[in-house]
Amino acid sequence: MIQRTRALFVASLCLAAIAATTTSDAEAKWTRTTPWACHIIQGTALDTNWALQNDSTTNELVALCPIVDSDYLLKQNLTRVNVHVRDGHGSASARALLCESNYTTAGGACSAPASSGDSFVGNTTLSPSTTNVWSTATAAYFGYIYVAMPRKSGTSRSNFRGYWTED
C-alpha cells in the first residue's frame, strides 16, 4: 500500500514538472516583420509585388530594418534572427548584419555579416550571429538589421521578403 502511494506521489510530481516545463518552453517569444517596416537608403525599391525587389542594375539595395525592443521581447534576449531573401545575382551576394546605434555618444556596432555567397542564386535565409551585439551592457542602444540586396542581373531581381526574431 505504501509503495503504491509513493508511486502515485512520484508519478504526480513528475507529471506536474513535465507540464510546467512544457508550458515554459511554449513561452519562447518571436516576431515576424515585413520589409515594408524598413527604411531604404540605397538602390531602387520595387514594391509592387509580394516582396521588396531591387530594380537597380548598378546599386545594391540597402534596407535598415527596426527590431522590436520592448518589455515583451528585449533585444538583448534575442538568440536567433532569420532574414528571408532571394539572391538573384550570380556574382554578388545578399548580406545581413545585426546592428545597434549608441544612445549618448556617436557610434555603434554590427555583427559579422551573414552572406548568401557570391555565386549563389536562389531563395535563402540569412542568420547573422547575435553573439556580439545587443548585449545587456548596450540595453540603451537602438537595434536594427542592415540588409543589402545585389543589383539586378539581366531580368533577375533580388528580393527581400521579411525577417523573424526569437528570444
Next chain:
Amino acid sequence: MKTQLLRGAVSVVLGLGSGLAIAFVWSSLHAPPSAPASMAPGALAGVDPAASDSKPAEPLDTEAQALALWSSKLAEHAAEAIDEPWSSIASRKLHVDLEQLADERGFSLTRTDCRTTSCSATLRWPSYQAAIDGFSALLHAGYQVSCARRITLPEPDDPDQPYDATILFDCSTDRRAM
C-alpha cells in the same frame, strides 16, 4: 477501501502540488531578468527613481557609461596576446580593405593591429563631423575577415581639428571557422 482511495487522492494532490512548486522555484531561478541591469532606479540618466517604483523605466545610459564600456572594449583588445600567423594575415587583409574604404570615404588609415581574436584600426578624418558622417560605412562594410565591428566617437574639444578614432573588430567567428 475508502482509506486506500483517500490515500491515493492525497498522494496525487501532494505530488502535483510539490511538482508545481518545484517547477515554479526552478523557473524563477532560471528566468531571464525582466529588465536589464542598467534599468535599476538610480543607474539611469534623466529618470526619477521615485517615479520608477511602479512603472518600468526606459533603459537609458549616460555618456560616462558609454565611454566606460568603450574603454573596457579597447582594454580587452590591448590585453590580448598576439597569435601568429593569424594576427599578421588578418592585419594584412584588414589593411587592404580599409585602405580601399579610406579612398572612397575620405579618411586615412593609420594602423591595423590584430591579436588573438580581435583587431583594431586607427583612422583619421579631416574633422569630427566628417567622422560622424562616415563611420556607418565602416560598420556595414564587407571585409575579407569575418568580424563583428564596433566604434564609438567621443566628442573632441575642437571639432574642426583632424579627428582620430579607433574601430574594433571581434573576429572570434572567423577564428572558429579556421
